[in-house]
Amino acid sequence: MKFGLIPKLMLGLGIGILIGLFGPDWMIRITETGNMLLGNLIKFFIPLIIFAFVAASIAEFSSKAGRLLSFTIGISYLDTVIACALGAVAAYLIIPSFALNTYQAVEAVEIGAPFVVLDIPPIMGIISALVLAIVVGMASSWGEAKVLSAGVIEFRNLVERVIRGFIVPVIPIFIACIFAGLAAKGELFGTMAVFGKMLVLILIMQVIWLVIEYTAAGVISKQNPLTMFKAMLPAYFTAMGTMSSAVTMPISLKQARTVPFINKRIADFVMPLCANVHLSGAAMTLTISAITVSLLTQGSLPAIGLIISFILILGVIEVGAVGVPGGSALAAIGILQSTLGFNEAAIGLMLALFMIQDSFGTATNIAGDGAIAMIVNRFFGKDEEQIEIADETDVVNNLEEVRS
Template identity: 45%
Template sequence: MKLVLKLIAGIILGILIGLVAPDFITRILITIKVIFGSFISFVIPFIILFFIASGVAGLGKKSGRLVGMTVGTAYVSTVVAGLLAFFVAVTIIPMISTANESVAEGTALEPFLSIEIAPLMGVVTALVTAFVFGIGISKAESMTLKKVVDEGKDIIDLVIAKIIIPLLPIYIGAIFAELAAEGTVFETLKVFGVVLLLAIVTHWVWLLIQYVVAGSISKKNPFVLLKNMLPAYFTAIGTMSSAATIPVTLRSVKNNGVKENIANFGVPLSATIHLSGSVITIVTCTVAVMMLSTDMGIPTIGQMLPVIFMLGIIMIAAPGVPGGAIMAALGILTSMLGFSEAAIGLMIALYMAQDSFGTATNVTGDGAINLIIDKYSSDK
């Protein structure tokens, strides 16, 4: 929660600087924004490469049938959650504003210098390479390459935790300073508030759907199941990390009657691959940011369907730190939807403002996934 407070402080300070500070101060912030944004773009392919390769290589050591059931169920859950979020967002968000306001980089103020840090590979190249090496490492049982991708994952995890996340408040503050200088910040904030509320309500609706389905399959009361998962939900709000909440999630899942061997296997795996709450937020915020951009507009189902399918895969690469899911998703937004640097900054700000609720939805949804797998495995 400290990060959220820092982000809010960064937004407020950025707006004040953009409104009242001399232009050269705003230009300093814009310069920081441009350089830091370029660094984020450079890191994204490495997030996808090392996290997916490490995750896929690790799965090869586990029970194939249980892995297949869990991964398949989690992927379907994530995709359906994304579709729900899209239809809710395109219905509600256009009612917020009658006119689009641009969030693209303005021409009034320019950075003092611009340094382009070109990524070493594209997002799709990183994704394909990750799966090729991940599957290859698993099949060949190459411990040397497994160590390489695991250590690469650890290094990128440190970059995110020690560099990107601590500097995000400054980056977001710079985005809002630029918006304030351009005169579009208040329209943006108006949309922000509604979008955050909409994302959280959609989380709750999705959790209810998940547990009605899981309760029907397991022949248990869905409301009792949800009540037993509340400790995990509220713990995740505080930790903002699915991984850090695993001990509480594990206890809650076992309280719902899931067999110990299924829970011990399924909960840690689901915490890595099942991020339906994060996808709900990403899709909702994507629709909002595209609506605010005059060069994009409201996305169609044809545009968003491939994005949602890809997000389900990319979430495997989401680092287990606050904001990890949006870091992993940025490559998809830039390569498939053409998000600009300013649009990416708004996505990060929107996502981080509710990251705790998205994480809580992820871990609570893991309980439903494990109930389904427990019932299905018992019938075999």
């Protein structure tokens, strides 16, 4: 019997809690060793993930960067940033009351140190990886740099195989080690109480954001947003099951083509593209989770300036996020470290939080693609002769072929 990622995460979380509460000292030391090793390995791969996916995305898209492509990516980025800002406001206003009532600091219990300590430094910093990705991606899209362009795309494919074959499978083990340490230190139950309420807040905010997206799309497009939203419901529930925007893309494309007022060529272009660059639901979740984890692990809310920087950079990184379950969270780990100062324990909590709700975040991403399509259709649906939709669609189709 093959288990999905969510059951594995829940199993790892449960085993970790049991070990932390009832395990002997040597077992706790094993989990602390696992925490240290897996945390270092994941941190090592983060700059490579950021470089690979951002550079490849720019290389694939910039070579055909016509008005339609630029407009769609720009709207997707703006949509993601606004969603994160809304999530941040809600988190700043509501999360402290959760923590005040349910989380009380306890005197930390000393636990055994890891059996071995192995430092695996990343080959570059996070911001360096992002800047290098932008430079290489743009350079590979200029002129006839076919070798460089093919190289960054192949490197992205290699990193994606590493994510699918190694990083995602070991995350449940990493989560088990993190929660074993929390339970052994006596920090578990207050943390879990806050997380439960935070997950409810995330789900509510995702629904509110979909209402805002479709209301704005209806006003801008002068069309009934309920028609588009009803058409996207099958894609929403498919995404909830698959936890992958890329895998759900054929369903969202099929449903968008059934909407009478959406130009089918616009749907053919926007839906595959947004499956890869529009991740507002995931980004909002990451923002709320980051503020919550920062409060629990550092004792205070992050400064407003730091969160603004986090959101603006997160929007860029999410455009290149890998289309596998948890890819958004993995791509964001770097700025969680560099901007918000998260350590291994905080990152483990972020991964656990994000992946437990990943199905809802992915469903919000996909459903929101319909609202983006309505806006793009308003400006480009009746102006096909001035845009090269077919050529640009080929770029997205090639992207889907690579990622499949």
